[in-house]
Amino acid sequence: MGRHEQIEKSVLGSMLAENYLIVDSDVKQDFFISQIHKNIFGCMQALLAKRRPVDYITLLTMMEPVLLGGANYLAELANFANQTKFDRYVDMMREAWKNREKNNILIQAKEGDWEIGSIQQAFEELEKEGSVGSETNIKMELVRMGERPYEQTQHVPGVPTGLHDVDKLLDGFQPAELIIIAARPSMGKTDTLNHFALHAGLAGYKPIIFSLEMSRTSMIDRFIAITGGYNRLRMRNPYMHFTDKQKSNWLPTLARLNEANIHIDDRAGLTVSQMRAEARKMIHTEPKLKPIIFVDYLQIIRGNFPNHNRTEMIGQISNELKQLAKEFNCPVVCLSQLNRGVEIRDNKRPVMSDLRDSGNIEQDADVIGFLYRDDYYNIDTDRPGLLEIHIAKHRNGPTGTTTIGYVKETGILHNIDWQEEKRRASRQ
Template structure:
């Protein structure tokens, strides 16, 4: 069995498992080389168009099994399902189809004595045939903006961070943008991510967290501690260590957190392709909420090519994350470790150069933030409970620092007024 045939079988099997890909996957009958595969795909598409269930049984009721390679053949396609590799296998199948089409064009051109210009035009049409064609002229855009200065406009921000000063700087996390949040270990990265996800969910968005380091149980425990203001040490045994007031508020805290609609995938060693596959599934099954994707953290994402050096691996990953944000049209917020170089400076506030194995991170990210706490380095600091979120790069807006209060024992972040600052030390 050839690699191309295996790729085709994987595409069909994956569409049985994730039926929304039948319409959204960008495939056509002609892309498949085997007649049976073409027929199966056509029947799957017909069932989907009629809003009927799509599985190997319903497909087999639409045609003679022999036309589809046999009942066992259709049933076994499910064993080839691989959502994480769907885009990769689709590219292989479409690439082979384009090669076949180019050969057909050259044969036809030779028989009919086409000019070089005609051949090139046919090649260009072939490339355009499977590409989404969007209007390039800006005339309609200009027309829609004609009255802009003369009519009131409702300003819409991005997905809120739930922190006043940070939202003022970023106007929320913007669709199609990649945000990197870098910090040294134990600076508060995961607590910051949990805060952002919780407040995005409470605002009606769809927070999808990929926790590559911490278990799902640990993440949920942290979310509950933050949402309810519970000391994390006491969370180890709430029945024993909670007072009556804390126990009385437990049910309300759980309900409050449930309303955020957070999704957590805690599998380790995921590739960007696997992250995309899972996120795509969650997004399709929650169509009423706008997604935002959080990843903890960048250096734990498994590269597709293990042969490259670390800098090139991280560079490819950051490039893929940016493309994922554009493909899904949603914000992607990814945590990142910083190098130890920051520890050797007198002023330990992070710089761009501290991004670990930076590769193209600085180039690909639309927003780069750093976390810094005086209390991390000086336990006696009067600013020990203050967390600085330093916006060091903002492609489409201002840079600056948002200072918030941070209670490490609960993992809670909250806004402060500067006249309250002394009381937080």
């Protein structure tokens, strides 16, 4: 079996497994070399147009089985499905098709004695035809904006963070933006991510979490703790350590957490391409819910080019995360480690140069936030239980530092009423 045949089988197998790929991938029938594969893809499109499911049984109703390779051939396509490599295979098919078409143009040009200008125009038309379609002319947008000065603009905030001061700075997490949340270990990165995911879910969004370090079970336990206000040490043995009130609140807590519609993929060593494939599948199961993607954390994402040095690898990964945000038009919130330079300074608050293996992180990210807890470094601090979130980069808005409450025992982040804090301090 030739390589191109394996690639085509894999693309068709993936389409059988996930029917939405038939439309979403912008694949054309001519991309396939095998006539049998052309026929199969044409039947898939016809079934979708009739709003019928696409599987090897329904395909056999569309055309003579021999023209589709036979029943066994269709059934075996499922064995070649590989959604992780789907995008890459489609790109390879598209490029191979372009090369075939260029050769055809050159043959026709030689036979018809075309002028150089005609050949160049044919190549340009081919590039337009073979590219993934997108509207570039701004004419229609300008027409729609004609009445803008005379109409009250309806403000649409981004995905809420559940933290008032952070929302004031960012106006929520915005579509198509890459948000990097960076800190040294034990600062509360994962709890911060969980807080953002929970509040996004309860606000009606679809949080998709790629937990590359922590297991799904551990993540769920953390979500239960912050939803119900449970001490995580006590959660190791709820039967023994929970009070009757905490036990009675257990099922309502699970019900509340279920409302957040959180999805967790805890496979280790994923590439961004694998995340893209999995996210696409999750998004299409509930297309009415707008997604927000979380990744824990950047430095353990597997790169596609293992021979690159670490800085180049992280640069490639951060760029792919930005492209992921643009492709799905949703926020991508990714945690990141900081280098040890923080630890040798008197002032432990992170700065941009502390980004570990920074590569292009600073360039690719739309928002960069640093976490800092004074009570981690200073036992006698007068600011216990506080977490600083310093927005050091904000491509489309202001920067600044906000301070929130952080209960490490439960993982809860909460807003602080500073007027109440002042009144409490004065009473003491």
